[in-house]
Amino acid sequence: MKAISVVGIGKTRYGVFKEKTFLDLSVEAAKRAMEDAGIGPEELEALYLGNYGGSDFINQNHLAPYVGSALGLGAHVPCTHIENACASGGSAVREGILAINSGSARIVLVIGVEKMNTVPTPKVTEFLAKAGDWENEVKVGYTFPCAFAMMARRHMHQYGTTRKHLAAVAVKNHKNGLNNPTAHMHKSITIDQVLEDDRIVADPLRLYDCSLITDGASAVVLSEGAIARSLSDKPVDIVGCGQAADHFALYQKDDLTKFNATVVAADKAYSMAGLRPRDIDVAEVHDCFTIAEILAIEDLGFVPKGQGGPATSDGMTSYGGKFVVNPSGGLKAKGHPVGATGVDQIAEIALQLRGDADDRQVENADFGLTHNLGGSGATCVVHILARN
């Protein structure tokens, strides 16, 4: 792989925005990323758009030129929409990297966006469930809270993980989110609050174990490493990139406590970067539910299998710990606008490695990792970034 750099970063505020359209959010994030890179639309050579549910949430498909047209991109700019469930954003970044590596583009805009608060919550759950196996699982009642509840139950059974361990993920990420000005939720919570909340979503997961239904967009400008310094004073390099797959349905998995796609994608990314898990200083991982962050830090090799809960409770993944996981607040507090998430993870880690993460800056961060999961784990995309 050629050297690829992140040379522009743009984000909208994440939250519930009845007054902002899908296009408003997409254009706002994209313009900020272009402004950050000091370029106009005429310098872009490709657009990749990560989005999951535009067809359901806003009745709109063909989303990439929809946004490209609103941005005033020239006819010569290929605009392509990537849908890989909750990993749509990570996959869109990866396609952007491949486009540069292929020689077909030197400067690429990647936007991740989702406008979810257009329908009531049960409809959101139904639309998201289309990322699972509709015919064999969803039709009989499968939803993602239910899937991750089963994983949590099995992890508890097999490794002694407790609800208190799960709560530690939520408390940490809510705390981190307080310092992220674009986060959906700015609310400090305690372990007891998580444990005692009686709003059960899917036992053992309660309200605070779940990520948020969020509107938002994030964008990055990627360039060939060779021209990165002409576009940015502080480019950040993408030195590893891995995407992997797995059995599609939960019932096909050998092990409910492990995402094989994470293991394989991480292995590819580490190997490409020539790094090991212990080299990573900061990571944004896919905590769609608290149990998912515990599985992620295990599958990424940060801690041994089964130790994700105690490691989190002991502060290993908090500021001041061995490394920091989800300094942005994660999907839990920052919010989870599905198609935006994977792009925002890249934006967040790039900010950290530039030293531009303000109150949430992780000290001495040289290497960062992003982990974006789709569906019941049938897609995982891992990127590794390095200070230039």
Place this chain on the structure above:
Amino acid sequence: MKAISVVGIGKTRYGVFKEKTFLDLSVEAAKRAMEDAGIGPEELEALYLGNYGGSDFINQNHLAPYVGSALGLGAHVPCTHIENACASGGSAVREGILAINSGSARIVLVIGVEKMNTVPTPKVTEFLAKAGDWENEVKVGYTFPCAFAMMARRHMHQYGTTRKHLAAVAVKNHKNGLNNPTAHMHKSITIDQVLEDDRIVADPLRLYDCSLITDGASAVVLSEGAIARSLSDKPVDIVGCGQAADHFALYQKDDLTKFNATVVAADKAYSMAGLRPRDIDVAEVHDCFTIAEILAIEDLGFVPKGQGGPATSDGMTSYGGKFVVNPSGGLKAKGHPVGATGVDQIAEIALQLRGDADDRQVENADFGLTHNLGGSGATCVVHILARN
């Protein structure tokens, strides 16, 4: 661009198949393509899936690993779903080419698939309309038959095109479809039948001016040119590839009689291939409506602007003419399973250049072109293929 070759071709029969699922169709086409290339799933290094409306037609998203899992692909194979409206298939082929050019994969499977006959026709029209501008056009009654009717009317006004010219497209493509065993429709029609049919869809377009609502899948295996001869006795090279965009909505276009995305995508593809329109012997173009084929052969530079109708009526694009357009029967007779169309075009032209097109073989075909259009023309993908 590195040399890229088509080394495997697979198709299902196109038609209305109540008994075949989306997965059945996808797997059938993919297995035939792998068999044609003499490889098993273990030799694939990436999967790109072109699909437009799985979310609406079969309630299923996250479609690439859905199919990859059913094919038994290994966890290391990244599976990515591309949605670019009716150009989803062409864009999926292009991403496959970029993946090979980037060095991330040597052998790539590209599948295009659509299962449309799951809902009544008015619902199909509504789902397809999501590829237009929902907020500003579709909500007030815009559908694709209506869009192409307006283009036809303007072309008639500006260039003197007649309903008889439009009918000549339908008659030719129905005739060609008779020789395509996988075509949806095997039915010979006459100019008078087209003109006299009283089933008006959107005036001046009547029933025979419209493509079909079709279930089907097509697949190709692409490889690095360097290893193509080890996979196929008759590899076909992709020597040009262009994707372009345009204003998203019809009301934003300067000219209703021209698709600028076609002009720009074709220009890129010709330039990459070092060829001119007159070098093309056979083309599969996006005849979603009869007027669309007339616009396509003009925008691709085969005939001067305004001359598409007379050229078709005079037989220039028929067997025995200057070159052959839509030997497969086109979207008109072969059918238009939206996400499959762009992949099937590549498969068709590759068959022609291999000399494997049986009763529809175009004599002495050295160079072929594919033209895949999305939405109201906001995406166009053009590929040029050459005999190896």
